[in-house]
Amino acid sequence: MTSTQQQDLSIFKDNTIVSDHILTSPNSYLTLISHVEGTQPTWLVNSLIESSLQGTSTLVNKDLNRKLINRSELYMISFLNNEDYYVRNCKKNGLDLSRESKFKFIDCFTDLFTKIITNPENAIADIDRLFESIFKQISTSKSDKKIIILESPEILLASTNISSIKLNNLILKLNRLCRNLYIITSHDHPQIVDVNNQDINDPAFETTDFLIKLHYKSNVNIHFEPLTTGRADDITGILTVSKGSLPFKESTISINEKSYTYNVSKESNIKIYFR
Amino acid sequence: MSFRKRSEVINPGGTIPNRIPSIPGRAPPPGVPNGAMRGIPGRTLNAKPKEEVDLKSNPGIRSSIITSQPTISTGTSDLDKLLGHQGLPLGNSLLLEESGTTDFSSILARVFASQGIMHNRIDKSSNCHVIVIGLNSSWSKDLPGVYKGSSKDKKKAAIKEKESAISVSNLSQSSSTRDQDLRIAWRYGLNKKNEDEDSSEEVNENYTHQFDITERLRPVPDNQEITFVQVSEYKKMLAQINDIVKLHLSKNPSKTIRILVPNLLSPSIYPSTFSKSSIVIPFIHGMRSILKSNSSNISLVYSIPTDLYPKTSNLISIIEQLSDSVLQLHPFHQKLSELIEKSYKNEPSKVQHGFLNIVKLPILSERGMMTIHNNEYAFKNGRKRFEIEPWGIPVEVDDEKPKDDHDHSHQSSKNIEF
Incomplete structure (x- = not known):
């Protein structure tokens, strides 16, 4: 009888995507999800949403099959997509987010440059107001187990006069309100990250500074990139899970540092392979 | 013992969430207020019930072959195939980046607009509206018209039209010759073939058209079909676009709206x-x-020149x-272009113009x-269509003239000597 090893994604050594130890911890942690053009991390974000809400991970880890009711409260803050996008994409994971009471979508997309930010060249007060309203919305809930996912904050850096330091400070404040903050950001080189960029007027200068500072504060880094050998039909890209600059304060939390190759099919089926 | 009326439907196919039984005389279950979720305490439906729009009634819409989402044709059949959905799914945008000094993207943009106008003209229900940003109404005069076939096809069509016209000579002729034609057609199964063709045409007839860039779309689209939004402050433009969209959707909720932004940031259009x-x-x-x-x-379709704004x-x-x-769209480098022209000098229709x-x-x-x-x-732009095909390096053919027999024998002996 032959048996093949099950190749599943686990970010922590306790074979989880979102660890119980993080949810019960009194501390706040930061995970950075960076991606390069051609490797959108939508499927991982969907799995994070699923795992945060009910502990399962249907598409990427078959061992995580025990459903837990109200595992944590999840706040999705997006500068790039509306709620429909997540509701539609999470259907594959067996989730109907429009009915999940613990899923809260904070829309920073629909009216961002029409109502929320009235003058992009002088937007600091507006962005302060936006983040204040986000803090308020998150603080009203008394749940201890909060997870926040923040998508594409770099759009603010590229289009307004906010500095990377200011945005970082706001993000740190946001991080303190939850157990784990996931930041999804593009990591294209040299468009977004270019360490040799000396031009302070180039938005890439600010985005590079922003990402480097985040890397200094993160506990887990998850990076997506295409195959270095070129495009393949059966492999989409490489996923690398690594430790961030800051360690976890609890010894029980340990990261499963690993690199995977993965394949996403047209029907959103995910296959994970160990490297 | 209680009886139920036979005609009463209890549960028509699967559970319907949030449905309160409408059995006469029976109150809704206790503790379940109208609109509240069952099984999830304290949760009310926050999702607004979406208005059911009958998109099937719009002849310009087809389901995506991958996701079944409503999809519209770009007017270029090869581009529709390349996008994977047999078109551009509604609610999605397409960015065309073009390097070099050519303007192939504007052809795709014009065809996209023409296709919208053609959908609008299928019947009188006004199915589609086009919004063009940054240009003025003279642009609509240059939209490509539908391809009417080669000159031979045009002549055939003219003859057919003449024949089908009701006249005394046609009617007298029809009874004898047409019956004979039909008999022969039946004998060789030609009629059947025609029937098959007709049925397949019916399915795809109005979804996509073939456009001829040398023809012009006539009559010229009017304000009801196409709207031009001039470049101004980005907020004003957005408000204007939003108003146009709302106005058209209030009249016909199943209408499709094609927004077109040709040559975004081009210095000739934008300050x-x-x-x-x-x-x-922000825009x-x-x-x-x-x-x-x-x-x-x-x-939404928009194009941008990447020579001015590089990809990096x-x-x-x-x-x-x-x-x-x-x-x-990357037009070929001059040297590569020359090589291709040389390789296909006997077949100029095969000459491609650039990489796509x-x-x-x-x-996806x-x-x-x-x-x-x-x-x-690689893509090539012809009069009849914009073609996209897999790229292959052309085989270089020697320019030398074919040698005569004497030379050939001389050469072969030389080869043997070698």
Whole structure:
């Protein structure tokens, strides 16, 4: 009888995507999800949403099959997509987010440059107001187990006069309100990250500074990139899970540092392979 | 013992959430207020019930072959195939990046607009509206018209039209010759073939048309078919677009709206201040917001010259992030162009004009699929159609004249000696 090893994604050594130890911890942690053009991390974000809400991970880890009711409260803050996008994409994971009471979508997309930010060249007060309203919305809930996912904050850096330091400070404040903050950001080189960029007027200068500072504060880094050998039909890209600059304060939390190759099919089926 | 009326439907196919039994005389279950979720305490439905729009009634819409989402044709059948859905799914945007001094992207943009106008003219229900940003109404006079076939086809069509016209000579002729024709056709099964063709044409008849760039779309589209939005402050433009969209959807909720932004940031259309990232990114972000808020009616196509705004810039990267699909048109380098022309000098119709690179494809890229294809496809623009085909390096043919027999024998002996 032959048996093949099950190749599943686990970010922590306790074979989880979102660890119980993080949810019960009194501390706040930061995970950075960076991606390069051609490797959108939508499927991982969907799995994070699923795992945060009910502990399962249907598409990427078959061992995580025990459903837990109200595992944590999840706040999705997006500068790039509306709620429909997540509701539609999470259907594959067996989730109907429009009915999940613990899923809260904070829309920073629909009216961002029409109502929320009235003058992009002088937007600091507006962005302060936006983040204040986000803090308020998150603080009203008394749940201890909060997870926040923040998508594409770099759009603010590229289009307004906010500095990377200011945005970082706001993000740190946001991080303190939850157990784990996931930041999804593009990591294209040299468009977004270019360490040799000396031009302070180039938005890439600010985005590079922003990402480097985040890397200094993160506990887990998850990076997506295409195959270095070129495009393949059966492999989409490489996923690398690594430790961030800051360690976890609890010894029980340990990261499963690993690199995977993965394949996403047209029907959103995910296959994970160990490297 | 209680009886139920036979005609009463208890549960028509599966459970319907949030449905309160409508059995006469029976009150709703205790503790379940109207609109509240069952099984999830304290949760009320916050999702607004979406208005059911009958998109099937719109002849310009077809389901995507991958996701079944409503999809519209770009007017270029090869581009429709390349996008993977047999068109551009509604609620999605397509960014065309073009390098060099050519303007192939504007052909795709014009055909996209013409296709919308053609859909609008299928019947009198006004199915489609086109919004063009940055240009004026003279642009609509140059939209390509429908391809009517070669000169031979045109003559045939004219004869057919003449024959089908009701006249005394036609009627007297029809009874004898047509019966004979039909008998022969039946004998050889030609009628059957025609029937098959007819049925297949019926399915795809109005979805996509073939356009001829030397023909002009007549009559010229009017204000009811196409609206032009002039470049001004980005907020004013967004408000204007939003108003146009609302106005048209209030009249016909199943209408499709094609928004077109040709040559975005081109200095001949846009002022230099518009290229500031604090203006152009909010503008595109706002467009995306309008698109996603009306995802079952709007699609957006915009083109940008990448010689002025290179792909390695932060601005283009953010614009690509805000786009659902991205294609790049790279006209061939002069040397490669010369080589291709030389290789196909006997078949000029095979000469391609550039590479077409895929960066993002609608829906598939957002799902996380790797869709980058560089230098795998080439495009050529002809009078009849814009073709996209897999790229292959052409075989170089020697220019030397074929040698006569004497030379040949001389050469072969030489070869033997060697």
